[in-house]
Amino acid sequence: MTEAALVRVEGLSKTFTNRQGLLGYVLRQKRRSSEAVKNVSFSIAKGKTFALVGESGSGKSTIARMVVGLLPPSGGNVLIDGIAMHGADLAHARQGLTHRIQMVFQDPYASLNPRWRVDAIVSEPILALRRETNRQAIAQRVAELLTLVGLHPADAQKYPHEFSGGQRQRIAIARALASDADFIVCDEPTSALDVSVQAQILNLMRDLQDRLGLTYLFISHNLAVVRYVADEIGVLYKGELVERGDGAAIFDHPQHAYTRQLIAAVPNVDALRREAATLADDRPTRARAEFP
Amino acid sequence: MREPVLSVRGLSVAFPTRRGSLTALNDLSFEIGKGEVLGIIGESGAGKSVTGSAVIGLLSPGRITAGEIRLGGLRIDGLDDRAMRRIRGKRIGMIFQDPLTSLNPLLRIEDQLVETILTHLNLTPDQARIRAIQLLDELGIPNPAQQIKSYPHEFSGGMRQRVVIALAICGEPDLIIADEPTTALDVSVQAQIIHLIKRICKERSTSVMLITHDMGVIAEVADRVAVIYAGRIIEQGTVANVVARPQHPYTQGLMSAIPPLERRPERLTQISGSMPRLTAIPPGCSFHPRCGFAFDRCQKDVPRLQGGDDRAVACHLYDEVVS
Ligand SMILES: Nc1ncnc2c1ncn2[C@@H]1O[C@H](COP(=O)(O)OP(=O)(O)OP(=O)(O)O)[C@@H](O)[C@H]1O
Ligand SMILES: Nc1ncnc2c1ncn2[C@@H]1O[C@H](COP(=O)(O)OP(=O)(O)OP(=O)(O)O)[C@@H](O)[C@H]1O
Numbered sequence: 128m129t130e131a132a133l134v135r136v137e138g139l140s141k142t143f144t145n146r147q148g149l150l151g152y153v154l155r156q157k158r159r160s161s162e163a164v165k166n167v168s169f170s171i172a173k174g175k176t177f178a179l180v181g182e183s184g185s186g187k188s189t190i191a192r193m194v195v196g197l198l199p200p201s202g203g204n205v206l207i208d209g210i211a212m213h214g215a216d217l218a219h220a221r222q223g224l225t226h227r228i229q230m231v232f233q234d235p236y237a238s239l240n241p242r243w244r245v246d247a248i249v250s251e252p253i254l255a256l257r258r259e260t261n262r263q264a265i266a267q268r269v270a271e272l273l274t275l276v277g278l279h280p281a282d283a284q285k286y287p288h289e290f291s292g293g294q295r296q297r298i299a300i301a302r303a304l305a306s307d308a309d310f311i312v313c314d315e316p317t318s319a320l321d322v323s324v325q326a327q328i329l330n331l332m333r334d335l336q337d338r339l340g341l342t343y344l345f346i347s348h349n350l351a352v353v354r355y356v357a358d359e360i361g362v363l364y365k366g367e368l369v370e371r372g373d374g375a376a377i378f379d380h381p382q383h384a385y386t387r388q389l390i391a392a393v394p395n396v397d398a399l400r401r402e403a404a405t406l407a408d409d410r411p412t413r414a415r416a417e418f419p
Numbered sequence: 420m421r422e423p424v425l426s427v428r429g430l431s432v433a434f435p436t437r438r439g440s441l442t443a444l445n446d447l448s449f450e451i452g453k454g455e456v457l458g459i460i461g462e463s464g465a466g467k468s469v470t471g472s473a474v475i476g477l478l479s480p481g482r483i484t485a486g487e488i489r490l491g492g493l494r495i496d497g498l499d500d501r502a503m504r505r506i507r508g509k510r511i512g513m514i515f516q517d518p519l520t521s522l523n524p525l526l527r528i529e530d531q532l533v534e535t536i537l538t539h540l541n542l543t544p545d546q547a548r549i550r551a552i553q554l555l556d557e558l559g560i561p562n563p564a565q566q567i568k569s570y571p572h573e574f575s576g577g578m579r580q581r582v583v584i585a586l587a588i589c590g591e592p593d594l595i596i597a598d599e600p601t602t603a604l605d606v607s608v609q610a611q612i613i614h615l616i617k618r619i620c621k622e623r624s625t626s627v628m629l630i631t632h633d634m635g636v637i638a639e640v641a642d643r644v645a646v647i648y649a650g651r652i653i654e655q656g657t658v659a660n661v662v663a664r665p666q667h668p669y670t671q672g673l674m675s676a677i678p679p680l681e682r683r684p685e686r687l688t689q690i691s692g693s694m695p696r697l698t699a700i701p702p703g704c705s706f707h708p709r710c711g712f713a714f715d716r717c718q719k720d721v722p723r724l725q726g727g728d729d730r731a732v733a734c735h736l737y738d739e740v741v742s
């Protein structure tokens with residue numbers, strides 16, 4: 128895997144020192160520092176998906192923010208196509224990377240500017256990068272992107288509030304793709320969605336990966352979702368990567384006690400379905416004839 | 420089912436909008452028996468939360484345009500604000516998705532619990548305090564006598580949700596309405612909260628209306644499920660029937676869209692298209708434009724929910740046999 132790695136995370140660490148905000152002052156909190164991420168390493172091959180799972184507060188979002196360069200690490204580094212994301216060197220080379228990395232945030236309601244029309248939202252990365260200045264060409268590209276994510280070109284004229292949660296998440300994905308990004312970090316992209324919309328988004332992400340060779344870092348606390356999307360999974364526990372492997376290894380032969388605990392905690396419908404499969408079919412004749 | 424705790428008959432709810440009135444719920448009927456957990460599932464915007472809000476009388480600016488809601492046989496729709504406030508908390512407890520909306524960040528847990536207990540139960544402040552500590556203890560909060568002095572922000576998400584549950588049950592209500600109670604929590608905390616809700620139902624024979632989009636949670640906790648689509652119940656019945664052997668094409672689509680934990684499928688099954696907006700609900704069955712089995716009648720007649728407690732479905736595919 129290493130030879131074709133697009134993303135290499137090497138010994139990444141982050142220690143937060145709590146500043147005494149107003150609330151902390153009022154409540155007389157003690158100043159303390161916490162190690163949110165401890166010496167985490169992994170790599171993602173081009174065109175593959177690496178997923179991070181772990182309980183709330185285990186450091187998933189902190190890693191994501193360091194990977195995309197939004198947060199400086201306390202130690203270690205992130206290399207994308209061999210270029211270090213952090214540190215004084217290579218600042219110039221890093222410039223060329225920004226358009227290749229995009230992030231889809233958990234909450235599609237908060238991450239889209241409600242006053243901007245969809246075309247403004249989607250074309251923003253194109254304009255920012257000055258990749259294209261011709262208005263018609265930009266409109267054309269926006270229409271293409273909207274179609275690609277299963278929306279209608281006419282949706283470009285609408286505002287975010289005119290869309291459902293799942294449609295908004297597609298707008299966020301269209302924007303991520305507008306920049307010609309080939310590496311996309313998704314932080315809980317489907318947690319707020321119901322299962323039917325979730326299936327649409329996950330299938331779309333996989334289609335795009337197949338067609339465009341995208342590389343994903345995918346964060347979720349839904350283990351079944353992770354099993355579906357990931358080529359490799361990393362289990363985070365209190366800031367440490369305690370286990371790594373493909374879906375079969377993690378789910379069928381978990382090594383770490385925490386991984387086993389995590390899997391056991393998932394409320395599961397599979398057992399119920401299996402049970403039902405063994406029962407006789409008592410559906411009305413018409414329906415039985417029509418449903419496979 | 421004998422004497423249901425909650426009985427909703429023909430409930431319709433409308434919201435005023437700039438472009439006229441919008442029907443959010445259309446002719447909804449369901450019952451919840453004593454000690455029973457009814458799961459409510461459906462797509463975002465289908466009307467799950469509005470159903471809960473209608474029952475507790477917090478619909479504003481929406482209003483009930485038809486139907487009735489009975490709690491223990493007594494009609495509660497149309498009660499005035501004061502009467503309704505007495506019912507909330509005392510007869511109906513509420514748990515919302517975000518524990519912080521139910522908790523006052525500036526008050527200690529103790530003050531919030533004691534105040535709520537005093538408004539609903541005939542106890543002295545000292546007795547109420549003891550009761551509050553007992554409750555926290557029952558809900559698995561370690562060291563309750565000390566912890567009760569904490570402020571909400573000093574608790575983790577899971578702990579806070581336990582406090583919200585304590586607030587919801589401290590008036591010893593007959594019914595708890597839980598709207599996405601575990602969505603904000605991670606799987607391990609979620610599992611604890613699920614088992615807590617289950618235990619409360621068993622031990623106190625409390626009924627629960629559980630709103631969630633997590634089918635795993637439904638499979639583990641609910642006795643029966645109602646599936647809402649565009650403001651109508653399109654299928655309801657026992658969990659085993661609805662989750663594992665769904666009949667309505669929408670429910671079937673929903674169930675097959677759940678990614679399995681046990682293997683990695685080539686592709687997830689998805690329902691094409693999206694739920695119609697409430698302002699543009701198609702005639703006939705509102706699911707027909709997305710349905711692979713639609714035939715001519717589906718475009719004209721609204722299917723009625725037909726069947727019994729164990730299984731009822733609103734779909735023309737089943738018309739001939741059931742009726
Ligand atoms: N800006 C910050 N200042 C101080 N502490 C922080 C900051 N951001 C994160 N933390 C702490 O770092 C730890 C990891 O947080 P992070 O948001 O990465 O968790 P997560 O795994 O994404 O959790 P969740 O599943 O709840 O999103 C937590 O203990 C959190 O309180
Ligand atoms: N205050 C309001 N004014 C106008 N329409 C409203 C209002 N509140 C809710 N609605 C409408 O009622 C419908 C049902 O909303 P509801 O909140 O019950 O959805 P839900 O099923 O709980 O969805 P979610 O899973 O996203 O929470 C929505 O389409 C919404 O547009």
Ligand SMILES: [Mg+2]
Pocket residue numbers: 187188189
């Ligand atoms: Mg996070």
Ligand SMILES: [Mg+2]
Pocket residue numbers: 467468469
């Ligand atoms: Mg809701």
